[in-house]
Amino acid sequence: MGKWTALVLASWAMVAGAAHADSGRYLIGEINSYKAQPAFLEPYRKGMELAVEQVNAAGGIDGKKLVLITRDDNANPGDTVRAAEELITREKVDVLTGGFLSHLGLALTDFALQKKRFYLASEPLTDKIVWEQGNRYTFRLRPSTWMQVAMLVPEAAKLNKKRWALVYPNYEYGQSAVATFKQLLKAAQPDVEFVAEQATPLGKVDAGSVVQALADAKPDAIFNVLFATDLAKFVREGETRGLFEGRKVVGLLSGEPDYLDPLKAEAPVGWIVTGYPWYSITTPEHQAFLDAYRKRFNDYPRNGSVVGYNAILSIAAGLKKAGSSDTEKLIAAFTGLQVNTPFGQITYRAQDHQSTMGAYVGTTAVQDGKGVMVDFRYEDGAKFQPSDEEVKKLRPAAQ
Template sequence: MKRLMVLVGFMLMVATVLGSALAPAAAQEPIKIGVIYGLGGAAAPYTKPAVTGHEMAVEEINGKGGVLGRKLQLVIRDDQSKPDVGVREARDLILKEKVNFLTGIIHSGVALAVSEVAKEYKTILLVSIAKTAALTEDKGHRYAFRSTSNTLIEGRAAAILMAQQPFKRYAIAGPDYEYGHRMGEDFVTQLKKLRPDVQIVTEVWPKLGERDFTPHINALLQAKPDMVFSAIWGGDHIAFVKQAKPYGFFSKTQYLAIGQGDLDVVVPLGAEAPEGMWVSSNYTFYHPDSPANRDFVAKYKTRTGDLPPSGAAFAYTSTYFLAEAIRKAKSTETEKVVDALEGLTVETVHGPLTIRAYDHQSNKGQYFGRLKKAPEYPFLIIGDLQYIGGEKTMRTLDEVKALRGQK
């Protein structure tokens, strides 16, 4: 009996020693973040810089000791801007790579599809770029968050701006999928509330990744609109502008290109960007003139030799939101980080942003103005810049609850 007691005591001592030895190793396991984007096609001008933005944030955070004593690790996947591929990659990241969190996504259809995967596996998805309002409105749930604005915020803001202008005949142009239709709908609904006298004279819906915009350009010109509201974006916007200019398109009608004042597109367009074109922008390197933005611009320029485009800012911001939520939660446990993200305010390159607790939507707004030449840059920048904050245009909580069928 005494021998048995000694043996049991010895085994307990060994277990304690081993446990103590293994605990630090376990604590040093990285916090894995699955990053999903369409890395080619129309998305590439945004998503390639986005990867750099994520990497910059992770390197900065890890250089300061990581989060809770653990390094952050990115696992990057290409969803090819296809919802079924996004679902496949999300499942693989959760089940095989064992990521702690998901972020990224530029394609709104992919965002909605991956959101359902996040809900199924109770994994946080923090969308960094995709804009469909449905993600955080009628299709929102506990595990879906967004650190940027949405189609409703931007559509309503654009309507406020356009309602002050004399235009009456509007045409709508957008990519033929969730984002394009939702942005057009959110803009028109608000514009008609503010200006019941406006008319929608035509709509064109080119496919995402369209190469020949000629039929759409002709249809728009034939309708003789005063203003074209366009949600065509990224590589598609670049192609549209280049193909429309020989038709004298931008001298025959006014054109508001949502999000296309971003460096992601004005730099590739160079001298072909139409001076005076109405645009909005997700991020500008020259505003706000804050320590956070100046620091980001300097670091990005040192790393790449370029000024930071919006894609990089989107990703940098979402990564810091996740890191701050983990710190606040003092844990990587999903439910604790969900609670930490709800209502979280972070000082970002855009200024302080808050993710609203109920619907998980950031209050980030949008910059508006008209493209103009600047002697110090080889590309056009936004003149008469004005910022319309998300808090001015996002739905009220009662509106969101009604969309979700709640009281």
């Protein structure tokens, strides 16, 4: 028995990346910053678990069950790569997914290229994942920084405010979001001026000094990219010091319940945001997801829940189409893959491996002592992409 087990393990090592034909299951290796970003990632984990359960209850993928194996990356690039290596070599996973913080998503993107393994970047938003540092092994689910900023810029331009201040976390996601906002708003409103920037350490915002610096610049409007605890501190300090009085704020991710709910009645009012108004979406596909999520967890979903759910649905659809977890077959299957999700059908674009998953754009309000989104609409991600010619310039020729 010991010799037979050794032979089996050796054969698995030789065919890393191929389907586990004799195991009757597909192993999904997922890596994320669970300890560092629990507000988003605990609901995200639940969303993944619900999707796995639903796929398996429906018979799995041609009879094979999905098994989810997660690892925490400690919000550190080195630990991220070590976790990915361990999942492949020790756990023998068929597929890699995950990533929350953009610089960690880029680490996994490079790992996928070096190891020639399929990777679905579920959450990291940086455009580099599918453009400058994109590769043939990496696909991305969530609407990118470019896409979500492009959804907000028309609303920002309608405000017709000349002097803008910018506040963002000082790492890849924040830097990319601000660069895109400047580029797109300048194109829409050539006379715009950017009069102040506050780049804050991730998770360590000094809200008092940031708010004071922004107020001193006397902007007409503010573009906010902070999230999680940084957002909460910024909102509270800004309200206390009157930063938002008479000023419009446009906030990337600021309408997501993952970050809005902790503020309760202190939630900002009148901000133009991207988010997830789960309580008011009435489409049949979302209602089915909402009912199942509530029944399973006795809780309501957050945006992370939908991302986690859609990631597993995407992997399941890709495995079904490929008929295997072989890397090359998965790449072919994901190219143009269509997936039915709570937000409607999405497609993984052949041009850059970016999905067309969209986001909701609306305005923040406080109702019954809780922050909500009102006057919202769903923006289809397919409408907020650069042209194919621009993508060719942005994405490396050698894939």
